Amino acid sequence: MAPALTWQAVQAEALRRIQSREWPPGAPIPHEADLALELGCARATVNRALRELAAEGFIERRRKAGSRVALTPVRKATFEIPIIRHDVESRGHAYDYRLLDQGVDTPPAPVRDLLHLPDGARLIHVAALHSADGAPFCLEDRWINPAAAPGIATADFRVISPNEWLVQNTAFSGGDIAFTARAADAAQAAALACAPGAAVFAIDRTTWAGPLPITAVTLTYAPGHRMVTAI
Amino acid sequence: MAPALTWQAVQAEALRRIQSREWPPGAPIPHEADLALELGCARATVNRALRELAAEGFIERRRKAGSRVALTPVRKATFEIPIIRHDVESRGHAYDYRLLDQGVDTPPAPVRDLLHLPDGARLIHVAALHSADGAPFCLEDRWINPAAAPGIATADFRVISPNEWLVQNTAFSGGDIAFTARAADAAQAAALACAPGAAVFAIDRTTWAGPLPITAVTLTYAPGHRMVTAI
DNA sequence: AAGTGGTCTAGACCACTCC
DNA sequence: GAGTGGTCTAGACCACTTA
Numbered sequence: 001m002a003p004a005l006t007w008q009a010v011q012a013e014a015l016r017r018i019q020s021r022e023w024p025p026g027a028p029i030p031h032e033a034d035l036a037l038e039l040g041c042a043r044a045t046v047n048r049a050l051r052e053l054a055a056e057g058f059i060e061r062r063r064k065a066g067s068r069v070a071l072t073p074v075r076k077a078t079f080e081i082p083i084i085r086h087d088v089e090s091r092g093h094a095y096d097y098r099l100l101d102q103g104v105d106t107p108p109a110p111v112r113d114l115l116h117l118p119d120g121a122r123l124i125h126v127a128a129l130h131s132a133d134g135a136p137f138c139l140e141d142r143w144i145n146p147a148a149a150p151g152i153a154t155a156d157f158r159v160i161s162p163n164e165w166l167v168q169n170t171a172f173s174g175g176d177i178a179f180t181a182r183a184a185d186a187a188q189a190a191a192l193a194c195a196p197g198a199a200v201f202a203i204d205r206t207t208w209a210g211p212l213p214i215t216a217v218t219l220t221y222a223p224g225h226r227m228v229t230a231i
Numbered sequence: 232m233a234p235a236l237t238w239q240a241v242q243a244e245a246l247r248r249i250q251s252r253e254w255p256p257g258a259p260i261p262h263e264a265d266l267a268l269e270l271g272c273a274r275a276t277v278n279r280a281l282r283e284l285a286a287e288g289f290i291e292r293r294r295k296a297g298s299r300v301a302l303t304p305v306r307k308a309t310f311e312i313p314i315i316r317h318d319v320e321s322r323g324h325a326y327d328y329r330l331l332d333q334g335v336d337t338p339p340a341p342v343r344d345l346l347h348l349p350d351g352a353r354l355i356h357v358a359a360l361h362s363a364d365g366a367p368f369c370l371e372d373r374w375i376n377p378a379a380a381p382g383i384a385t386a387d388f389r390v391i392s393p394n395e396w397l398v399q400n401t402a403f404s405g406g407d408i409a410f411t412a413r414a415a416d417a418a419q420a421a422a423l424a425c426a427p428g429a430a431v432f433a434i435d436r437t438t439w440a441g442p443l444p445i446t447a448v449t450l451t452y453a454p455g456h457r458m459v460t461a462i
Numbered sequence: 463a464a465g466t467g468g469t470c471t472a473g474a475c476c477a478c479t480c481c
Numbered sequence: 482g483a484g485t486g487g488t489c490t491a492g493a494c495c496a497c498t499t500a
Contacts, residue, residue: 004475004489019402032467042490047467057311063467064498072398077408078309080288081462167303171250177308179458181412181432199430201412207462227410231312231438235470235494263486273471278486295479295485468496477487 005041011049013039018058018069026071029059079229081177081205084130084138084163084219093132099158100191101127107143107216114206115145115213124152126162129191135222136192142217148209163217166207172214175207179227184220192222201225236272242280244270249289249300257302260290310460312408312436315361315369315394315450324363330389331422332358338374338447345437346376346444355383357393360422366453367423373448379440393446397438403445406438410458415451423453432456 014035017023029035032050036043054061057076061067088095105125106112112121124144130137142162146152148170155165166172182202189196203219245266248254260266263281267274285292288307292298319326336356337343343352355375361368373393377383379401386396397403413433420427434450 006488019404021402025399031465042492043467044469044491045489047469048488051468061467062498063496064465064500066466072314076309076311078307080307083303168256171252173250175462177460177462179410179432180456181430181452181454183430197428197430199412199414201410205462221412223412225411229408231406231408231436237469262484274486275472275488276470278488279469282487292486293479294477294487295481295483297485464498464500466496466498469494471493472491474490475488477485479483479485481482481484 005039005045007045007048007052010035010039010041010046011053014049014053015058018053023069025069027069029067029069031066077229077231079227083167084140084161088130088132088137091132093137094134096131096134097161098129098131099126100129101125102157111143111216114216115143117145117213121145124149126157128157128161130161136194137222138225139188139191139220140217141220142215144215145213148212148214162215166215170209170214172207172209175205178204180204182220184223188220192220194223198223201227236270236276238276238279238283241266241270241272241277242284245280245284246289249284254300256300258300260298260300262297308460308462310458314398315371315392319361319363319368322363324368325365327362327365328392329360329362330357331360332356333388342374342447345447346374348376348444352376355380357388359388359392361392367425368453369456370419370422370451371448372451373446375446376444379443379445394448397446401440401445403438403440406436409435411435413451415454419451423451425454429454432458 023029030038032043032046036046039046050059050061050067053059058070059067060070085095085097103125104122106120107123107125112119124146126140126142126144128140130140140161140163144152144162144166149166151169157165180202181199183197184192184194184200186196188200189198192200194200200223201221206216207214254260261269263274263277267277270277281290281292281298284290289301290298291301316326316328334356335353337351338354338356343350355377357371357373357375359371361371371392371394375383375393375397380397382400388396411433412430414428415423415425415431417427419431420429423431425431431454432452437447438445
C-alpha cells in the first residue's frame with residue numbers, strides 16, 4: 001500500500017490548485033469526502049488541510065454550502081508582541097535599560113478612560129528608557145493598576161523593566177494594540193535624543209485580566225524604527 | 232456515558248490551569264495520554280487542544296521531553312493586510328479613489344534592490360490617492376514588475392486601484408511588510424493635505440510569486456492614522 | 463429535510479529526541 | 482533504546498445551514 005498522504009501534502013496540493021487557478025477565485029471546491037477519495041486518504045486528513053487553509057484566508061467554508069476559494073485572499077500578517085530586550089538583542093545590539101521615573105499618581109483622563117477606571121483612581125506610573133548599543137531605542141511610558149498586579153510593591157524597576165515584570169507576574173487574557181506615527185514632544189525628544197517634532201513610531205497597548213484592567217503603555221521608538229514581518 | 236469533551240473544553244481547562252499558576256511558568260505539564268485519561272477523552276482531543284496552545288505560545292512542546300508552560304508567554308497579534316477600500320468602508324466612511332500618475336520608468340535604486348532586479352529594469356509606476364469622506368486617507372506609491380503581472384497592460388487604473396487589481400489578478404506566494412513613521416516630504420504633504428514634515432504612518436510591502444518579484448508599494452497614511460488590532 | 467463541515471474515538475505507527 | 486508528541490485511519494454522530 002502506498003504511504004499515507006500527510007495533511008501537509010494535501011494542503012500543498014490544494015494550494016497549488018488555487019494558485020494555478022485550477023480552482024479559480026469564488027469557485028466551489030470538492031467536498032471533503034470526494035477529495036479524500038480522489039487523493040486516497042482519510043477525510044480527517046483532508047479536513048485538517050482545508051481547515052488551516054480556511055484559517056489563513058485562502059478558502060471559505062460553510063456547512064451545507066461547502067467550501068469555496070476566497071474571492072479576495074485576505075492575507076494575514078502575524079507579529080509577536082515584542083519584549084523589548086529580545087527585540088534589541090535579536091537585532092544584534094547590546095541591550096540596556098534605565099528607569100527614568102516611578103511613582104503613584106492620578107492618570108490623565110485619556111489613560112483613565114482607556115482602562116475604564118473611575119475618576120480619581122490612583123495608578124503606578126513608570127517611565128523607562130530602553131537602549132541598543134548605548135543609543136536610545138524605545139521610551140516606555142506605563143500606567144499600572146496595582147489591584148491587578150499583586151506583588152508589584154516589591155518589584156524593583158531599576159533592575160527589571162515593567163515590561164518583563166508584568167509578563168512574568170500577571171496573567172493577562174486580552175487587550176488592544178494600536179500602531180501610529182506621532183511627532184515627538186519635548187520630553188520624548190529629550191529622552192530619545194532627537195529633534196522635537198521628529199516623526200516617531202508609537203505603540204499604544206492596553207491589557208486586561210478578564211474584566212480587570214492591568215496596564216496601559218505607550219512605547220515610543222526612536223526615529224527610523226521599523227517593525228518588520230513576513231507574510 | 233457522559234457527553235464527550237470538546238477540544239475547546241480541554242483547551243480552556245489547560246489555559247485555566249496555566250493562568251491560575253496551577254501549572255506555573257516553566258513547569259512540565261502532564262503527558263497527553265495522562266491528561267486524556269484524567270479528563271476522560273481521547274488523546275487526539277488533548278493533542279488538538281495543546282497543539283493550538285503551543286501555536287499561540289502558551290506552552291512549548293518537544294518530543295520525548297514533553298510539554299512545558301512557556302516561561303515568557305509570547306503573545307502574537309494578527310492583522311489583515313488591508314485592502315484600502317475595505318479599510319475605509321469598515322471605518323464607516325465613503326471611499327474614493329483617484330489615479331495621480333501612471334507610467335513606465337526605471338525605478339530608484341532602493342526599489343530595484345528590494346525586488347532583486349537588474350540595473351536598468353523598467354517597471355510600471357503608479358501613484359494614487361485613496362480618500363475617506365472626501366479627505367485624503369492614504370497615498371499609494373507602487374512599482375509593478377510587468378513580467379509578473381500578465382494582462383496589466385489592459386488594466387485601467389483610473390477605475391480600479393492597483394491594490395485591488397493585483398489582488399484579483401496575480402497569485403502571490405509571500406512577501407515582506409514593514410511599518411514605520413516618517414516625516415512627509417513635499418509631494419506627500421501636498422497629496423495628503425498636511426504640512427511638510429508632519430509625522431505620517433507608512434507601510435512598505437514587497438510581494439513575490441515564488442522567486443518572481445511582483446510589486447513594491449509604499450502606503451503613506453494621512454496624519455493621525457491608527458492601525459488597530461486585538462490581542 | 464438533507465447535506466456538509468466539525469468533531470470525537472480507538473487504535474496504530476512513526477519520527478524525533480533525550481538519556 | 483525508550484518515551485513523547487505528530488499524524489493517519491475508519492467509523493460515527495452532531496450542529497449548522499441552506500434549499
